[in-house]
Amino acid sequence: MAELSDLSSFDPARPGxxxxxxGLLFALVLVDPNLQVVELNQAAEIMLGKSAKQLVGKNMLHVMxxxxxxVEHRLGTSDAALVAREISxxxxxxxxxxxxxxxxxxxxxGWRVITLSEIGHEESGNDDQLASTMGAPSILAHEIKNPLAAIRGAAQLASRKLTGADTKLAAMITDEVDRIVRLIDRMQQLGAxxxxxxxxxxxxxxxxxxxxTVRAAGTCKVEIIEEFDPSLPPVLANRDALxxxxxxxxxxxxxxxxxxxxxxxxxxxxxxSGLAFSAIRLGRAVRLPIEITIxxxxxxxxxxxxxxIFEPFVSSKQSGQGLGLALVRKLVHDMNGSISHERNAKKGLTRFRVHLPMAIAKTR
Structure with missing residues (x-):
């Protein structure tokens, strides 16, 4: 195998x-011995929320x-190699x-290359692992639903012969059966x-x-504000899933x-635009320039x-099943998109960002 320094095998068409x-999908920043930013790639601009022009010359500790x-002590006092996981x-x-x-x-x-890669969003999971974990075979779901249907039917028949408080018990059985069936359906969606x-x-x-749909389903009057870019091109997605x-x-x-x-x-x-997001899908990079933020x-x-929060059975709601965001993650992933969550403590805002590919216009 030729060495990287072997100029005899240099190919002018090869990317330098x-x-x-x-082209890296993770952020890369070059800092000098004083921890000042000297160069950075586009992924670092996206991660840090500023352009290279704004960041070059700034102290990396202040930027983050x-x-x-x-971690701050190690970066500030030593130029030795450092690996820090799950830091804020x-x-x-x-x-x-x-x-x-x-x-x-x-x-x-004294010079160092610093890399940053985000965790805690949809890319951190493995879809095959999720499918194998959540994807109960259809035959198993069928076998579970059959006795549930019988229980529901029996409860309905019993309710016709019951009176007073007993009818409420029959209704509760019916409601609980329906809830379990919905839970099974959602688990099947996750595993599909x-x-x-x-x-x-x-x-x-x-x-x-x-x-x-949300307004029609809720009795709570919450103001929902639309801030749309009217020039946004069509997105490549499944309409129902979106x-x-x-x-x-x-x-x-x-x-x-x-x-x-x-x-x-x-x-x-x-x-x-230039801050297009990328995600690995089937061994290729996919540009995700269309952003929807809630x-x-x-x-x-x-x-x-x-x-x-995107993992199954994780919920902050008392009555939550923890499948909503896991399903959202799967649906977005199926559309070759990306979803992330962030908290702006200063402004008191929680944001979910969905990034999707743009539909390419067909040429005649």
Missing amino acids: AAEQIA GPLDPR ITTGEAERRINLTASPLVSHP RNTEVAEACNPHEAIRSAIA EQVLINLISNARDAVRSAGQGQVTVRTRFV SDNGPGVDPAMRDH
Whole structure:
């Protein structure tokens, strides 16, 4: 195998170091011995929420906000290699959970390459593992539903012969059977390996339909604000799946602000252009320039749960089953999209960001 330094095998068409670094999906920052930012790739601009022009020359510790004191001490006093997992940084007033590495450059004492990769969002899970965990075989679901149907039928027959408080007991049996059936259906959805066909669709039509559904289903009057970019191109998605995702996210946001005096939910769309997100799908990079953000001014998710909210059976609601966001994650993933969660403590806002691919116009 030829060495990297073997110029005899140099291919002028081969991407150079700069192109390779620019194409990385994780953030990479070059810092000098004083921890000042010298260079960074596009993923780092996205992660840190600022352009290279704004970041170059800034101290890396200040750019990331307050860090774990041990990590900050190591970065500030030693140029040795460092690996820090699941630490918090603050970017653009939003808190993120990341893994950080600092690699010293032997050829340039004091200089380091710092990488940042976000955790606690939909990319952290393995779909095959989720499918094998959640995907109970159809035959098993069928065998469970059969006796449940018999129990429900018996309860309905009994209710016709019962009176007074006993009829409430029969109704409770029926309601509980229905709840278990719904739970099984949702578990089957999570475990399904088949995906719906993605087509070009207007994201704003899907959003407005979802908002109308949420308003019709709820008695709580919560203000839902639309901040749409009217120039947004069609998104490549399954319309029904996208509506389901939005209904879940908007309903959760509405429930989160239900007790707030001035509860407010905002749905915003924008085209992220040069700050296009990427995700690995089937061994290839997918650009995700269309962003849909659902924000609410509720109390936010319990910090202890923030890294696990997209996992099955994790819920902050007393009566929650913990399958809503897990299903959302799967539906977004099936559309080759990405979903993430962040908390802006200063503004008191919780945000869920959905990034989706743009539909490519067909040429004649």
